[in-house]
Amino acid sequence: DAKTTQPTSMDCAEGRAANLPCNHSTISGNEYVYWYRQIHSQGPQYIIHGLKNNETNEMASLIITEDRKSSTLILPHATLRDTAVYYCIVRSLLNTPLVFGKGTRLSVIA
Amino acid sequence: DGGITQSPKYLFRKEGQNVTLSCEQNLNHDAMYWYRQDPGQGLRLIYYSQIVNDFQKGDIAEGYSVSREKKESFPLTVTSAQKNPTAFYLCASSMRREIGTQYFGPGTRLLVL
Numbered sequence: 200d201a202k203t204t205q206p207t208s209m210d211c212a213e214g215r216a217a218n219l220p221c222n223h224s225t226i227s228g229n230e231y232v233y234w235y236r237q238i239h240s241q242g243p244q245y246i247i248h249g250l251k252n253n254e255t256n257e258m259a260s261l262i263i264t265e266d267r268k269s270s271t272l273i274l275p276h277a278t279l280r281d282t283a284v285y286y287c288i289v290r291s292l293l294n295t296p297l298v299f300g301k302g303t304r305l306s307v308i309a
Numbered sequence: 310d311g312g313i314t315q316s317p318k319y320l321f322r323k324e325g326q327n328v329t330l331s332c333e334q335n336l337n338h339d340a341m342y343w344y345r346q347d348p349g350q351g352l353r354l355i356y357y358s359q360i361v362n363d364f365q366k367g368d369i370a371e372g373y374s375v376s377r378e379k380k381e382s383f384p385l386t387v388t389s390a391q392k393n394p395t396a397f398y399l400c401a402s403s404m405r406r407e408i409g410t411q412y413f414g415p416g417t418r419l420l421v422l
Contacts, residue, residue, distance in 0.1 A: 231409060233409050233410075241415060242399050242414050243352070243399070245411060296367065297411065299344075299351035299353075301351050302351060
């Protein structure tokens with residue numbers, strides 16, 4: 200699976216959009232981009248995933264660049280409860296397990 | 310109320326002792342997973358099972374053992390061979406064909422006395 204690069208930490212003001220970037224320049228054509236988050240001392244929570252089209256659900260939006268070498272997770276109106284570590288993961292559908300990196304620590308500030 | 314339960318929340322182990330961490334799910338998922346998380350680090354896969362009576366080693370299986378006798382249950386034993394067992398252990402499950410979409414339990418924190 201392709202390697203991902205994420206910033207170590209980010210801050211966001213409460214009520215503003217949080218835009219979390221992820222670089223995956225070696226992604227191959229059959230690999231999906233997954234996002235999870237982990238609130239302190241809890242289990243990770245699945246957020247969203249996509250292949251090449253932009254995706255949106257009740258939690259977030261995922262924007263994947265046309266060349267698929269990077270993506271952005273958007274939390275449209277961040278709240279204090281969105282403070283967490285966000286993991287960007289690239290994997291194929293060939294039954295390969297998820298590989299979690301260190302992620303981005305997002306702090307939402309009042 | 311569907312989900313994954315892990316018990317206990319905290320577990321203390323003496324040197325040389327085996328301990329077993331429980332993981333139960335009622336989501337009717339075929340696949341289950343065990344991860345280890347050290348402070349400030351991401352999750353590392355210990356073992357996973359895609360079907361009853363079958364399981365595969367992950368990246369850090371040494372010093373651990375598992376069983377999968379029932380679809381709902383996937384206990385993890387931390388043996389005395391695991392020299393540095395202090396960590397946060399997370400169990401997850403998924404549909405067999407949707408390995409990327411996993412549901413996690415609340416975790417068990419293991420401390421060595």
